[in-house]
Amino acid sequence: MKKINLLALLCLVSFSILAQQKNFEIVGDIKNLPAKQIYLRALNRDKNRKITQPIIALAKVSNGKFILQKDTLLADPAWSAELSYKDSITNKIEIISFYNPDKSPDERGYLHGGFILENTKMQVNGDFKLKKAVLLSGSKETEYQMKTGLMFAPSLSPINKKIDSLQALGASDQMQSALAERSEIIKKYKAEFKQMVIENPSTWGAVLNIYQNAHSFSPQELEEFVAIFDKSVMSTATGKKLLNHIQQNKLLLPSMPFPDFSYADVNNKKFTLNQLKGKKGTLIVFWASWCGPCRAEIPELKTFYTNYKDKGIDLISISTDHSVVDWKKALDKEKMPWANLSNLPGDYKEIISKYNVTAIPAMFLLDKDNKIVLADPNDFKLIQKHTNQILQGI
Incomplete structure (x- = not known):
């Protein structure tokens, strides 16, 4: 049975007023940038609950330099934020691409059209005369996005159908082999998720990946992940949703x-x-x-x-x-x-x-x-x- 993940659609920009935390700031220095203003966009939902990407901050560009910031705080990091500008030569709206410094230009995943907006100071540097992509630094969430991205537990539908057909045929030996294959699939992806959590205990993106795949884990397994995560990421909106999911799941057994x-x-x-x-x-x-x-x-x-x-x-x-x-x-x-x-x-x-x-x-x-x-x-x-x-x- 194919499914569409709902939680990946919920990573929209939202703001908080937690005074003890710092807000976001993006300091840019892009040589030969043909723009007078730079725009920061983030995913949101309009009054009709349609996904939009409104401008949440803008800044003047002077000799390729700009500073984007907002006094309010992000309640959660915002997935797929964008920097765009109006090209002063062509008058077209252009989206700035970011390159992954750990990949070569011919590798898949080298260029990214968006980044993770978080409550920290980030730097954007580049030279459009050399290449139409820039380096974003200072955002561990964006680094995680470029390295790992969104993870999804594999669909068990193909192997389940195989097991059902073998059972209908009475092929017991082959069915036992298929059952073992399914167990191995489950064991493998659960091990991959656990290793991901161990390697990224203070990364919001890791919490998001567990939350959006929560249906693939038992409450006990999810609680093991929570015990590994740092309190800072568990106090985010996504972290709190994961905790609520665990408690609700205990009521839905x-x-x-x-x-x-x-x-x-x-x-x-x-x-x-x-x-x-x-x-x-x-x-x-x-x-x-x-x-x-x-x-x-x-x-x-x-x-x-x-x-x-x-x-x-x-x-x-x-x-x-x-x-x-x-x-x-x-x-x-x-x-x-x-x-x-x-x-x-x-x-x-x-x-x-x-x-x-x-x-x-x-x-x-x-x-x-x-x-x-x-x-x-x-x-x-x-x-x-x-x-x-x-x-x-x-």
Whole structure:
């Protein structure tokens, strides 16, 4: 089952007023820079929750020199910040590229169009006559981004499908080999993440990588990572979200009661879980209109609904959309015959936080008492297997 990570979309610029910390400052010296002003942009979300990249600071350029700063502080480092300028010769807006000093020009990852904006003093140096890229120094977060970047746990869908097909064929020896292969995949990526944390205990980017892959680790494994991280990065907004995720995850384990909700349908009528649950069980699906894998799995969900609706298993889809218009448009096109709810025009992040939805689609299978049977297994075959077991009283 393919998924789209939600947390990587949350690394937007936000400001704090923590007086004991220093704010950001970018001191530039770019020779032969054809510009009178320099602009600093960072990812943000507008009032319609669309991703934008507004100017958050600007400075005059004099002989290639400039200083960008802001009195307020960043609550979290900002991913994919940009420096841009209006070329005084062509009148075109140009984005400044940064080069990785640890790579050669012919290597992948040598040039970067953005950097990590953090509460520290950074320097930008270069000469446009020599090359149209500059060196940014003083930002350990940008160094981490260039070296490691965003990490993702591998999808287990291919190996899970292989195991299912071998099981159906009764090929026990080959299935055992495939199970061992899956265990090795899991063991390998968990070791890679742990080594990454050990090597970067005071780097916010490392916390971000653990947070956005939190669904791939148990609460105990996540707590081991937290114990390694420095308090300075755990006190960031992302660090606090990771701690909240761990606590919430302990409430979302199998046999635990699924947290109730009161969300609205397209007619703005609110429903709770008990009003919509199936007599024998319920499948909760978290999705969004913009999520390709979510839309791709809808035919499979329709088959599931048809096969089980008369047997006492119901289905509820909960949207993590940013726009009520986009959500309703998708519902009109997809015509899903089961309950579809959202908290719009509320904040979708409330749903993400409450149910630890780090990637979508995400599914929870519940029994007749709303207790969790499966917590986001990322394996639809496994969901069907346990649904049948619920019906059989196993």
